[in-house]
Amino acid sequence: MKFRAKINDVGCLNHFTRVVNTITKLTKTCVVRFTPDNIFFVLSGKVTNGGVSMWCELLQVNFFDEYQLEGLSADANEICLEVSPENLSRALKTAQNAKFVKIKLTKKHCPCLTLAAELPSLSSFSRTVTHDIPVDIIPRRLWHDFKEPIMPDFDxxxxxxxxxxxxxxxxxxxxxxxxxxxxxxxxxxxxxxxxxxxxxxxxxxxxxxxxxxxxxxxxxxxxxxxxxxxxxxxxxxxxxxxxxxxxxxxxxxxxxxxxxxxxxxxxxx
CATH class of the missing domain: 3.70.10.10 (Proliferating Cell Nuclear Antigen)
Structure with missing residues (x-):
């Protein structure tokens, strides 16, 4: 599995950060689904037991200037990760004035979403801040739990x-x-x-x-x-x-x- 993306536009970065900050207020952990066209933030709590469900859908072309994804296979071209949105939010806060931000899936001591931000500098040398955000990879057999919910009949x-x-x-x-x-x-x-x-x-x-x-x-x-x-x-x-x-x-x-x-x-x- 491979994933890498890049944000060059400050407006897109700020908008993406606000989305993540909103999700941070709702849950401590959620699932992020990367597909060729979309990014989904999913929380599938048991509503009948007082839990909260969440479905957030973002078109990747609205945020990323570069976007490359290689899933498990041709018929399952997506990646599902469990992540702490608070950790992602903290990393994005350091990148608000960045020239660009790169996000990629890496493996260090454990699977991580690595966020690298190149910050402006008064010297000729660039400053790059890197954050490694630990994630858990969701196996394919559990993907059905994170599909788009069906809108129920409503009154x-x-x-x-x-x-x-x-x-x-x-x-x-x-x-x-x-x-x-x-x-x-x-x-x-x-x-x-x-x-x-x-x-x-x-x-x-x-x-x-x-x-x-x-x-x-x-x-x-x-x-x-x-x-x-x-x-x-x-x-x-x-x-x-x-x-x-x-x-x-x-x-x-x-x-x-x-x-x-x-x-x-x-x-x-």
Missing amino acids: VSIYLPPLKTMKSVVDRMKNLSNYLVVEANHSGEMNLKIETDLVSVTTHFKDLGHPPWGDGTSQTASQRRDVEAMAHARVDIRKIQQFLMGQQVNPSKSMCTFSRRFYPKRLAQ
Whole structure:
């Protein structure tokens, strides 16, 4: 297996660094899949047990000026590695003003992703900083655990309010409860709720809009009958806060989908 890549553009380097920094806030370890066209950061936690799953897909041509990959074989031309994103983030921080950054798969005392950054110098001699980031190579028999997840059928899909605004609300609510109820409907309404024996607090958002999902065949019959019915989920508020604190890529839009049955307002009254 061989992998080597090179980033010359400072803007691409900074963007790649922000992506890695965001992932660092979400998990201590993740799997990186290198394919001829893409780089994937994958975390396949058991959501049913309170874990977090993550799928991050990057087109390599958007970041790398040079990109060479030789996988296990012609029919399995990819490489899967388990890596600490924090170690990768630390290495990238030293390369923010670099003339270029090279990343390659090496074998030192163990398999490593070696990152070499050539830094600007006032003298005629170049300065190169090298980081060896230990990784574990994922055997091919386990690759099926790190394929793109299938989007489940959902009841509601809605755009989130500005993440900074949402973070401000969640930061205030965390002192009241360990759990947050998030609910939304097809009228573009979304609520963040705290409900305890002592206090009930709700923040309302309106006119959020909905992502375009093709011909809309994912909608259920109940959705079409009552656009004001609320789909809801009760989540650990620390998980929501962790997601909001980790955002460093400044997305223009973020979306949220609910895959539970509706929770009709008329039954809650």
